[in-house]
Structures are given as C-alpha cells and as structure tokens.
Amino acid sequence: MSSGLIPDDIIEAVLKHHDIVDVIGKYVHLSKHGRNMKGLCPFHSEKSPSFNVNPEKQIYKCFGCGVGGHVIRFIQEIEGYTFGEAVRHLAEEANIAFEWEQRTPEQAERQQEKEQIIKGHEFAAKLYHYFMGNTAEGKHALDYLRSRGFTDSLIDTFQIGYAPARWDFLASYLEKREFPMPLMEKGALVAAKSSGGYVDKFRDRIMFPIRDAKGQVIAFAGRTMGNEQPKYLNSPETALFRKSKVLYNFHAARAEIKRTSRIVLFEGYADVIKAWSAGVHNAVGGMGTALTEDHALLMRRNAEQVVLCYDGDDAGQSAAFKNLGMLLKAGLDVKIAMLPNRLDPDDYMEKYGPDRFRTEIVEGAVPPEKFKLLHLRRNFNLQDNEAKLRYVRTAIREVIATIESPTGREHYLKELASEFSAISSFESMKQEMHEIREQQQKKQRYGDNNDISWNNVRNDGTDSAPLPKLRPAYDKAERHLLYVMMHDRDVAELVQQRLGETFNEEAHAALAAYLYAYYAQGFEPDASRYMATLQDDRLERLASSILMTESDQGINPQVLEDYMRQIDKHRQQQAIERLEEERIRVEKSGDAIGAARIAIEIIALKNQLKAM
Template sequence: MSNIGVPDEVIETVLKQNDIIDIISKYVHLSKQGKNLKGLCPFHSEKTPSFTVSPDKQIFNCFGCGIGGNVIKFMMEIENYSFPEAVQQLAEDADIPFHWHGGHNENPEQQKEKSDLLKAHELSGTFFHYILKNTVHGKDAVQYLEKRGFSMKLINQFQIGYIPAMRNTLSDFLHKRDFSLPLMEEGGLLSKSDRQQYVDRFRDRIMFPITNARGNIIAFAGRILGDGQPKYLNSPETILFNKSKTLYNFYQAKKEIRKTGRIVLFEGYVDVIKAWDAGVLNGIATMGTAVTEEHATTLKRYADQIILCFDGDEAGQTAAIKNLSILEKMKFQVYVAMLPDLMDPDDYIMTHGSDRFKREVIENAVSATKYKILYLRKNFKLNDDNERLRYIRSALKIIAQLDSPTEREHYIKEMSSDFDYSFETLKQEMFEIKQELEKKLGKGDNNEKRWNNVMNGSGKEVAPSLLPAYHNAEKNLLAIMMYNRQITTYVEKEIGDQFNVEIHGAIAAYLYAFFAQHEKPDISKFLAMLRNDELENVASSISLIGDHHATNSKVIDDYIKQIKKFSQQHIIKQKRLERDQAERAGDYIRAAEIGKEIITLERNQK
C-alpha cells in the first residue's frame, strides 16, 4: 500500500482505464499537433497554446506554467482534489470498485471520522427534505417557500428541507443510527445544552444543503421560519467545511461555467436558487464572506469572466467594490450587474420576471472600471463646480490605472460626452495623473508581478537563459532512462545519486526504484509514484523530450561523461579552497596533501 492509503493495484487500474485525452477534453479544447495534442492551459491565462497532452505517454505538461503529470494529477489540479479523492473520482467514472476511505495525509481514525460525517450529512439532508415534503411539520415551510416563488421542482433540485422546532429531532435520528454524538457536535450538526446534553444545532429552520466540489453535502444553511434570531444560521467550520474554500452551488454550476466560460457570483444562496430558476445556471455564492484567494484560484480554472450580481442597496454595492480587487488581481474580466431601486436579485425576478432579469440585468452588466466610476459618482454633488471637478479628477485616476490605451480612450470619450469637456483636455489631464502615479509606484513594470507575461498576457516574454551543458546532459539522460530499464540499471551503476542538479538526482532515484519493481516502462505509472508537485512537473516535462536521441551507447556514455566532468570540476574547486585555507592557516603539510589529490583528480579528468 502506498500513496496515502490507496492500493497500488487501484492506481494502476485507474490509470489504465481512464484515457487522459478523454478526461482532459472535458475541460480543455485540444487540437492535434503531430503525435501530441495542444490547447490553452486551464491553470493560467495564455493566448498561445502551451498545454501539451501526450496520448502515448498518458501525460500532460504546460510549457508556460510548468505544471505536468498524469491523469490523476490533472484531476487534482482542475478539481482541487486530494490524491485519494482524484483516484476515487476516476474510479467511479470508470466503474472501478474501490474499498478505501479517501483522505489527504490523514490517519485511519481521521479518515473514518470524515467518512462518518459525510454519511451523517447526506442522511441529514435526505431527512430534512423528507420532513419538508411529507410531514405535517413541513407544511408551513412549504407554504412559505411557495409564497417566495419556490416551485416543488426547485425544492427538489436543491434538496431544500426543514427541521422542526423540537430539541432532539436530528440528535435522536442520528443516535438511532449509531453515529457518535460528540463527533456530530464537532461536525456542526448538534450542539450541547446547558445540561451538557446533545441537542439539535438547527431548529425551526428551512435547511439549504451546502455541497463540496464533488456534490457531497458538507454543511447546511438554515433560515428561521418564524421571527427568531439569528435569521440565518450556517454550519460552523469543520473538517468537512471551510467557508474560505467553499462556493455554494459550485457542483451544479460547473458544467454551465465550463460551457460559457462565465461565472455569475451572487451574495446568497436564495439568489442563486431563484436565478437558477430564471435560467442562470452558472450562478454561485460565497458563504457569507468576500471572495478569497482560494475561491479565486478555484474559479480561475473554469472561467475568465465573472459577473457580480449583488444587492442594489449600499451594502451590496460596497461588497461588489471589495470583491473587485482580488478578482482583478487574478486577471478575471470582471463585470457588475446593476439592480435598480435597491432591489436584490430575488426581488427583481419576482417583480419583473426571468427574461428581463437575464436580458436587462445579467447581459447588461457593466465593466469593473465603469462600475468604479459610477460608484465614485454618488459621493459628489455634481451640480457644484468644485465638486464636479474633484469627481472628474478622481474618475480620471481610475482610468489612468488601466493598462490598455484603447480602454483609457473609451472611458475618456464617455466622460467628455457626459461633462462637455474636450477629449484632448481630459486626455492631457489623465496623462498627468498617470505620470504622478508612476512616480509614486516607481516607474517600470515590476508592480504586482507584471513582468510575468505567462500569467497576465502583457509585456514581452523574457527569453530563458541558456542552461549549462551538464544540466542538459542530465535532462536528456533522464528522458532516455524513463523509456529503458536496461539503460536505467547501467546509469545507476555508473552515476548512482551523483547528479549535479538535486531534483534530477531525486527523479533518478525514483526511476531506479520503479524499474526494480516493473519490467516495462510506463510514464504515467511512474509519475503516480512521485507524489510531489515539483517532481511531477519536472519529470513530465523531461519525459516529453523522448528517447529518440539515444541513437547508440556512445550517446549515453557522453552524457554520463559530461555529468561526471562537472561533478569532478566541482570537487576540484572545493579542494582548491581547502588547500588555500590550509596554506593561510600555516598547515603546509596538509596543503601539500590536498595539492596531490587535486593533481590526481585533474589527471583522471583527461
């Protein structure tokens, strides 16, 4: 057993029965290019395809961001899975039976706790849904939901439920099914009363299940049915639920997000559900927090465009401004949907209907820059000359920070039209502001890692420096070793672990171990053995070099000679330093001994 509890035979079967092209094609549009297929990398922004998939080797590699590996690694990266979760998902997709509990670096007890909590949440979700639809207790909840525009189809789609006001509805249900009540408290389903008894955390609430990226229920959001407080209550953070990483409805919305390349971000789960009913199938919400870096990183794998659809009141507008900065930093194209008359999305849909919501609110969303300018505008009295001039200068400061000259010109023209100032005057003013900003930031393009062309698509790509001869020799030799057991055995005997680049030495050590267990080469299986992101990325990149340059045994020996030569040169250099230190210390006998060692080493090199 290896790979944190996943049996080797399961990994092998999963790799065999999940063709990498079939899996990656669900996420990336691939085009044939020689033996391989190419596409735009799903892990970073790029305009020219540098993402390569090899059907022969069953691996992928991006020459832009350096990420690479087999089909398991791809699923880990694209879906934010742990290794066991990725294997489990691929096993399920290929109808391969599995008998282990997935967990990332967890001991068996932690794995069991996680598994029990997942089962408890799934059962609780089914239980709440049943109470809502089939019992007297749920009648008021159904009436409330119908009044709010929730059809039974929508209730079923989102598995909305209800828990009565009694103290022990869920605790008794879980206790009868032999769940550990202390664990259920840790998992956020129960709490302790003043008498130290386990009681229901949620009471008299309409229950909205919260799922993870795989569709498993991991938490609940509860809305009070009566007038009690708090009005909304979410599960606490647990080993299953982290609100900084979780996105409401992400599992259901993924398909439409991939298809459209666009995400609609709402403030709450009711807005998401009502928008779904209106035909907005790519809607998600954060769990009561602003967008985090973890959220943004996950979303960037699926789409480049985000529409913020927050409430039309002051709080909603301020929340939109707060979320803009992190999304723009992650290079999303951000738009903001404008809701009139202080409405929220639910109100608008109820009042004006689904078609108008999609057409007039979602499709008419304004750019992030336009929204910032409009948001700024309400802070000034524009009928006052001084206030108007202050507003114009503040708006021009926003425009000056745009990278694109075309975008800058577009917004200056709009301002010129709105305020009856000449385009040239405003443009001159904007350039003066731009120069002031550049002086403050420090002229140049090194702000916010703007040098990184691969990530932001701007500026010129810096050519990589030439690698030393021994470095290329090690890479080429490792590439050949990956396809030949006999050559790997020969290299182990000649060099062993004496590679000059540390990561190359580590890959060589894994190759020695791999061929000690396997007769035939298998790049995908070898990569599964590494279980380290850096090693996998480098090894997958090296494997794409192939072994076509191994024309004869002389080529192998030349690479080995080149590697040994640099190693010897490094040792000689160290010896010379030792000799000089001995001479400075007055230890001339020791200096002479080291001198003889240097001569011997130099002779061996010739």
C-alpha cells in the same frame, strides 16, 4: 514497483483508462497549441496561459508556478487528495474494481468519521424537508416559502426544509437512528448540554442544505422567517465545511458552467434558487461571508467569465466593487449585472419576470470600467456643477487613466465628454488624462514601492522578460540524459552501468535511481507510469519539466558519450576543488608534508581530467 499498498495493476489500469486531457479539461479550458494543449493554470493566478498538457506523454507542466506531473498528481493537487485517495477516486470513476489497504488505522478512523458525519447531514436534510412538507407544524414554513415565490418543484429540487422550534428535534431522531452523537457534535449538527444529552444547532428556521462538489450535504444555512438576527445562520466551520472554499449550488451548476465557461455569482441562497428557476443554471452563491481568493480560484478553474449579480442597493454594489479586483486578479473576465431602482435579483424577477432578468440583467452585464464609473457616481451630487467637475476629474484619474487599452481609454473618455460637455471638452479631458498617466508611469518607473505583477509569466511575446539563467553544462547534460533514459530502456541500462546514481544534482540522481528500479520491474518506457512511482511532489515537478522542455533531437551514441563525459568531468572538478580546500586547511595548520601529499593527489586528478 508498488506504490505503497496500492497494487501496480490498479495504478496501471487507472492511468490507461483516464486520458489526461479529458480529466484536466473538466477543470481547465484547454486549447490546441502545437503538440500540447494549453490553458490558464488552475493553481496560480495568471492572464497569459502557461499551463501545458502533453497528450502523448500524458503529463502536465505549468511554466509559471512550476507544478507538474501525471493525471493522479493533478487530482491530488486540485482536490486536495492523498495519492491513495486520488487513485481511488479515478478508479471509482472508471468502474475499476479495487481492493487495497492504503490507510493507517488513524486514517481509516478519520475517513469513517467523515463518512458518518456526511450520513448525519444527509439524514438531517431529508428529515427537515419531510417535516416541512408533511406535518402541520411545518406548514407555516411551507406557506412562507410559497408566498416568497418558491414553487414546490424548486423546494424539492433544492431539498429546502424546516427545523422546528424545538430544542432536540434533530438530536432525538439522530439518537433513535443510533448515529454516534459525539461525531454529530463534531459535525456541528448538535451541541452537547452541560447537564448531559444534546440540543439542535438550528431551531425555527428554513433550512437550505449546503453541498460539496460531489453533491453531498456538508452544512446548512438556516433562514429566519421573522425579524430575528442573524437573518441567515450558517453551520460553523468543520473538517467538512470551509466557508472560504465552498460555493452554494456549485455541484448542480457545474455542468452548465463547463458548457458556457461562465458563472453567475449571487450573494444569497434564495437568489441562486430563483435564478435557477429563471433558467440561469450556472448560478452559484457565496456563503454569506466575504469572497475569498479560494473562491476566486475555484471559479477560475471552471470558467473564463464571472457575472457578479449582487443586490442593487449600496451594500450590494459596494460588495461587488470590493470583490471585482480579486476576481480580475484571478484572471477572470468579469462583468457586473446592474439592477435598477436598488432592487435585488429576487425582487427584479418577481417584478419583471425571468426572461427580462436573463436578457437585460445577466446578458446585459457591464464591463468593470463601466461599473466603476457608475459606482463612482454615487459619491457625487451631479445636480451641482462643482460636484460634476470633481466627478469628471476623479473618473479620469481613478478609472479611465488606469485602463491599459488605448482604445478602451478613448471610448470611455468620449462617453464622459459627451455627457459632461458643458463642464469640459473632450480635448481638455484627454490632456488631463495624459498628464495623469505620465505621472503614474513615472512613479512606477522610479518609485521604491512598485507593484510586482501577480502574473508571474508572460507568453504573448509583447513584453520583455528577464532572460532565464543559463544552466551549467553538466546540468544540461544530466537533464538531456534523463530525458532520453525516460524514453529508452537501453540508454538507461547503459547509463546505469557507466554512471549509476553518480549524477551531480541530487534530484537528478534520485530520478535516475527510480528509473533503474522502474525498468527492473519489467515496465516499458511510459512517462506517466514512471512518474506515478515517484510520489514526491518535487521530483514529479522536475520530471515533468525535463519531459516538457528537453528533446532527443540529435541524440546518437557519440552525443550520449559526451553527456556522460561532461557529468564525469564536473564530478572530477568538484573533487579537485574539495581537495584544494583541504590542502589549504592542512597547510595553514603547519603540516607541510600532509599538504604536499594532497597536492600530488590534486595533480593526478587534474591529469585525469585533461585526458577526459
């Protein structure tokens, strides 16, 4: 069964070449869990892993948010691709030759435009870099970078360049190379003049290319060398560049991130580059804007821990405090690097060297509770006894009492009592903490506005969860039957003869119809290959749920017959209910004879039902 215009043999080759565990393992840290692999879902926030991958069936299923499917569907979801784009991506990775027309003329045009815009950015990055390193006009920019501690090797590695103080430097070169200028404007490399022609977006700035996950240049950050504002100017958002979804240097850091399962997050581009030179090769940076949930989810997909390494001044620490909650909510283990004397990472490395930066700052990062206590201190004058007492009480209420672990609460309470023993005893602090926790628990228990946990599934067995709703007998029968049909062609043929597509659930009927067509094409039972024919998110989720939760244990001809009888019985019951409603309607209209005829029909159906 062809999927659109993509030949079956290409889909089959892609599915055979790519092991789902290897593909998903590039995005999710998986560990063995019985016959499955398990990890934190990359599509929603959770603390307890509910994302399952079945190596035998080559499918995945999250029992938290419901996503599921085969390896092509996973790439679609994780990368935002269409089905055809996902197949093409996997085929290219496997060096599988492919030829098909999967795009409409409009789609083909959009893809061509995207490729042209990327080519324009790649050309601009090379031009800016060459200009800075090879012209007299660019030498002052090169000298500036060198004075800031950027080696020539770093400048080349990150392809840093310079946009001269001219109105049409880049525009003129793009026109000479016959780049389509309206597209270059669409990509935010140039701007159109009202009088005709184009001018550059960036002038007299150090240029940092911003790349996507594939390493392609999709935008720029331009830094001034003087006091002009803004200090950093990013490309505006385009179809290629979404600030809320891109992390600087992620493409280069990805390998080290996967190796260590850790990301070191900086505020600025220069900090990332300097950290790279210090051997921190899992360093990434924000886009000069607030961290977003998309950023947090991107990091969670690739790492278990994030070290926030922001500037040591008030603004940097406030930003770290603000972003901490979002990263924790995403299910990340967060540590915060503490830079002394209000230094930023660049200054610290310049003053103390790269080795101390790695060992004392990055490796010495503190847990969130410690950071919150240190951050809170900034609001109190601890030279004053009254202020000390206010700090102690605030620290207990806002930080220590909120810690879930009893051991963690005791640890930080002892630290606090040790430092402020002259203000209050450990026992007094402990009593106050217990009172605060009791008040908090009462509010959670009886309040009208209790927070709903963002983690929608628990799998550790420690907390009671609402029992799942029991499925009707016919629904269970249909699911069991579909499970066996997906694994056994003969059973599918038997069901097709007996039931056809007359399943009670519409989605089950659709799965059966696709399965009949799949086997009619001569395919052997293969869950992943069958699901690739569906190309419907809802059906793929349902199929993956059935394949993950049902089993063929105890299946025999009698059980199969019982399943089909159960499905028939429910369909008969539904028909009787509809006729009962029709009889009442006809009777109310005054047609006693018509109502009697329907009543006779109902009796006949009930007798058939008893005989089943």
